[in-house]
Amino acid sequence: MADDCLFCKIRDGQIPAKVVYKDDKSLAFEDINPQAPMHVLVIPTRHIPTINDIATEDTELVGHLFEVAARIARERGHAATGYRTVMNCNRNAGQTVFHIHLHVLGGRTFTWPPG
Ligand code: AMP
Ligand code: ZN
Numbered sequence: 533m534a535d536d537c538l539f540c541k542i543r544d545g546q547i548p549a550k551v552v553y554k555d556d557k558s559l560a561f562e563d564i565n566p567q568a569p570m571h572v573l574v575i576p577t578r579h580i581p582t583i584n585d586i587a588t589e590d591t592e593l594v595g596h597l598f599e600v601a602a603r604i605a606r607e608r609g610h611a612a613t614g615y616r617t618v619m620n621c622n623r624n625a626g627q628t629v630f631h632i633h634l635h636v637l638g639g640r641t642f643t644w645p646p647g
Pocket of ligand 2: 534537538539540541578579580630631
């Protein structure tokens with residue numbers, strides 16, 4: 533847990549967010565600046581700053597984030613048509629919040645390679 537972490541504050545209810553899913557180890561909420569008709573962020577409850585900090589004991593937790601992402605996408609009707617999950621790591625990838633989060637984007641087509 534980090535005192536100055538935006539997503540820890542959302543987890544603790546200190547900053548409001550449109551929460552769409554919550555369980556004992558993860559939380560999902562709407563991105564404040566959506567880049568697609570569906571843009572949800574799935575975070576672990578536990579503060580992990582970057583992908584580089586994922587430890588062996590976190591691998592089940594990280595898999596769980598994908599399970600939650602797939603459930604939300606399915607519930608919103610994007611499972612068959614497709615959607616994109618993204619987890620940025622550090623500066624070159626554009627990470628701005630240093631508490632890992634899985635972007636779940638859907639409702640439009642995406643280009644490849646990403647910008
Ligand atoms: P990243 O650039 O991968 O670190 O993604 C950070 C994401 O957090 C961006 O898509 C932001 O729009 C989003 N974001 C920033 N502040 C908030 C907030 N208060 N509530 C929800 N999403 C946020
Ligand atoms: Zn945090």
